[in-house]
Amino acid sequence: MNTPKGYRFSTIEANLKYSGRKDLGLIVSDLPAAAAGVFTTNKFQAAPVVMAKSMLDTRPFARAVMINAGNANACTGEQGLTNCRRTMELVADAVGLMPEEILPASTGVIGMQFNMAKWEAAAAPLAADLGKSTAEDFSRTIMTTDAFNKIVSRTVEIEGKPVTLLAVAKGAGMICPNMATMLAVFITDAAVEPAMWQKIFRAGVDESFNRVTVDGDTSTNDTVFGLANGASGVTVTEATRPAMQEAVTAVMREIAYKLVQDGEGATKVIHINVTGAQSKEDAELAARTVGHSPLVKTAMYGRDANWGRIVAALGRSGAQFDPDDVVVTMCGVELFRNGQPTDADFDTMLEPYLKEVDIVLDIELGHGDGAYTLLASDLTHKYIDINADYRS
Amino acid sequence: MNTPKGYRFSTIEANLKYSGRKDLGLIVSDLPAAAAGVFTTNKFQAAPVVMAKSMLDTRPFARAVMINAGNANACTGEQGLTNCRRTMELVADAVGLMPEEILPASTGVIGMQFNMAKWEAAAAPLAADLGKSTAEDFSRTIMTTDAFNKIVSRTVEIEGKPVTLLAVAKGAGMICPNMATMLAVFITDAAVEPAMWQKIFRAGVDESFNRVTVDGDTSTNDTVFGLANGASGVTVTEATRPAMQEAVTAVMREIAYKLVQDGEGATKVIHINVTGAQSKEDAELAARTVGHSPLVKTAMYGRDANWGRIVAALGRSGAQFDPDDVVVTMCGVELFRNGQPTDADFDTMLEPYLKEVDIVLDIELGHGDGAYTLLASDLTHKYIDINADYRS
Structure with missing residues (x-):
């Protein structure tokens, strides 16, 4: 060093x-x-x-x-x-x-x-x-x-x-x-x-x-x-x-x-790459809403390619986009396009990737040039252990 | 019925x-x-x-x-x-x-x-x-x-x-x-x-x-x-x-x-009453930031009168107030006033109340007439159990 x-x-x-x-x-x-x-x-x-x-x-x-x-x-x-x-x-x-x-x-x-x-x-x-x-x-x-x-x-x-x-x-x-x-x-x-x-x-x-x-x-x-x-x-x-x-x-x-x-109790680092947003601010809004969603974070902990929780978070983020234009890709596998899940057998395809620490989540909003990347941890049993019992 | x-x-x-x-x-x-x-x-x-x-x-x-x-x-x-x-x-x-x-x-x-x-x-x-x-x-x-x-x-x-x-x-x-x-x-x-x-x-x-x-x-x-x-x-x-x-x-x-x-895994209902905000919107902003804070929610699960996490959430909420004017009261016991914790032995005083399902949290911002009440659940091990394993 x-x-x-x-x-x-x-x-x-x-x-x-x-x-x-x-x-x-x-x-x-x-x-x-x-x-x-x-x-x-x-x-x-x-x-x-x-x-x-x-x-x-x-x-x-x-x-x-x-x-x-x-x-x-x-x-x-x-x-x-x-x-x-x-x-x-x-x-x-x-x-x-x-x-x-x-x-x-x-x-x-x-x-x-x-x-x-x-x-x-x-x-x-x-x-x-x-x-x-x-x-x-x-x-x-x-x-x-x-x-x-x-x-x-x-x-x-x-x-x-x-x-x-x-x-x-x-x-x-x-x-x-x-x-x-x-x-x-x-x-x-x-x-x-x-x-x-x-x-x-x-x-x-x-x-x-x-x-x-x-x-x-x-x-x-x-x-x-x-x-x-x-x-x-x-x-x-x-x-x-x-x-x-x-x-x-x-x-x-x-x-x-x-x-x-080393986020408290974390087992994953989720790389959330939002592209195609109306502005950088909108891209950040979308990335942060996904990265802060307890449902997305617990799904990642559970190694679950739960696109539904990701699109639900996007949908309430306040970012501007047409739902039909959104493409969600996890570790290179397309999960969601045209307002629906893709036909890919992504649970099987993603199983080996979801065991890794790093999970790459690409979110294309199809609405402009705004982009933002956020790193987020997952939400785990150990997070609760640490924080429900911090002062005592 | x-x-x-x-x-x-x-x-x-x-x-x-x-x-x-x-x-x-x-x-x-x-x-x-x-x-x-x-x-x-x-x-x-x-x-x-x-x-x-x-x-x-x-x-x-x-x-x-x-x-x-x-x-x-x-x-x-x-x-x-x-x-x-x-x-x-x-x-x-x-x-x-x-x-x-x-x-x-x-x-x-x-x-x-x-x-x-x-x-x-x-x-x-x-x-x-x-x-x-x-x-x-x-x-x-x-x-x-x-x-x-x-x-x-x-x-x-x-x-x-x-x-x-x-x-x-x-x-x-x-x-x-x-x-x-x-x-x-x-x-x-x-x-x-x-x-x-x-x-x-x-x-x-x-x-x-x-x-x-x-x-x-x-x-x-x-x-x-x-x-x-x-x-x-x-x-x-x-x-x-x-x-x-x-x-x-x-x-x-x-x-x-x-x-x-019946929030997933919830053991508590936290009644967050914000008063003294600049506007109802500001009161809502403060209440939601506290009610969504994973640290506040895990503290309530842990029966911990953790005023620090509450004021930290207020401080980043975006609501307008002077930190020295904020008064935080839990189940009738003042925890925080004049920018500092009070002298009350609140851990002992609150112990019986924090075992109950309902926790009343009064937050006075000292800045206006805006008020808002939000009911929030706590964040528990069981929430993680349920959500890390939903689809499988």
Whole structure:
């Protein structure tokens, strides 16, 4: 696993909620990095979200990202904001940065104040570990209900020189458009001017994190940070921007796929490709209605090529189309055309494909050029197990 | 169970799909009845929906309602419409009515043509049974995945004389706004002028069937029919219209409640009362987002007073409000106020209430006068059992 140059990692057991596991992580860039962030659109926003947004609004640079698991510091009022600020000060003092150089994020239980004594005790060990942990360690530290850690890295050549990109993420439940309970950090050693970096970053997020769904719910804490520190010595120009964009989007897609794959209780990744819509918005509407339908999601779990549930979801999506023009194809087999199921013996034909993790669902609406792709998980017994018994 | 005057029932085993159970039912009114219908808004509409809509558009009277279970006659193209028409002719001939006096509805598997030989064989026995079956029999005949039959009746006095109202319904999965896979027939022996009857009927549906949700999915076949045949000798006038409306809405609410109670795998009926919204539309948006949230629904199943999932759903609903003004109360206990959870030991306080079937959730948005109430089921292991294994 290649790691971008000029970043050091620290991970410790701060005992903020969990015991016997690491729950506090820090990434420090040796150089000031161009910084970008995308945050939850939920009206209820956690203290670190409010804090990080205002920091990035003020200056598009950062030196560090700090993430804790176990306590989301959400629905904690003014005290929560004060505490967030204080954790930044404590860690900044210990590692020799300014508080406003550390972008904070939190995940875990909401409505509970931080135990500040734990944070005071955590700052020194966190500083001491810096450079001793790896990106892989960091990806494990931020896990909550995740079944596996999520990390992707890629080295590409820009103007003949290597640039490395790396992303870590935690997710599982509530993955949805607009940053459901999901935290991710994307770092690169390319040098990118901040305004360009923010555009590249947002475009990548829109093509990846915003196109996955587990259960349609979103959270108070969802955050994706992006740092570009220039330690590779390679500067992205307008000429090399397309190549950089392609690499960023590819890495983000790869990690977003892992989020769906690890959707709570998920056994499938359903690739919903809608084409022929009146507009991209209509295509998205259709894709999301199918991807959020509990009946479609349970059918996929049950390995059932249930075209009826798919067309019923399309029919109520609000997308414009003529029912007779719709063609639904699953894993390459046409299920539905001319307003009726096809004659194919698709149960037999699809049986081997429906055992696989990846299910490709192509939906042609026959009404225009709008297209959208969404990755969705299935809905399973284990999802219920996890979520009917989360707090207890 | 009081039955409105002037209606006869017939129920038989037509073996359209099931064997060893009744699957075809007929209700015949001795007098021409004012007729009304509300249908699915799904773009994919079953043959009987297309047929019944066009019949009611042409003339607001009917003599009969015919419902079969096992085959929905949906996604069956022109042949499906031809078959639907033919079933009406067969039954009309056998019982001595005109085809256009029989309103058809179907429920069951979609994308499969009727076996017309079965229908030909069914017409004579269906006519022979007329008057021998009861409304209760009818309510059992139309069941599919329902755990129990659904029937409600009430006798009220209008101008000092008794008028009886009766509703039967089948539902279970895909109960949602705008008539998800749900069939219902509402009959009364009041005399109501058709235009007034259609208004009373629609207003009742809007306050009842359109305010329940199981899984947010809708179907190709959802239909509610209403007949008012006048056999009681009591005519509803402008003066007595409010009393009639109240009775109609009350009976519809009672049967809509049963639909949620019998939502596939449901153990709870969550009464979501949103108040203080900017508009009724905003209140509905908030109520539906909470009522459709898989995380809220699994929490209710898990008897978990998880205010965090409720506010997270509110926060992404799109309804307008200030997060600090929101008050969330469950079964009379305040959980959330001023942007934070309250100090109440609500887990202990709510434990006895959360064991009950009915959970009352009051959500005050503090932003206006808009209000909306939605009944929602919970999301359970059994829902997954039923829906991951429906076709096999």
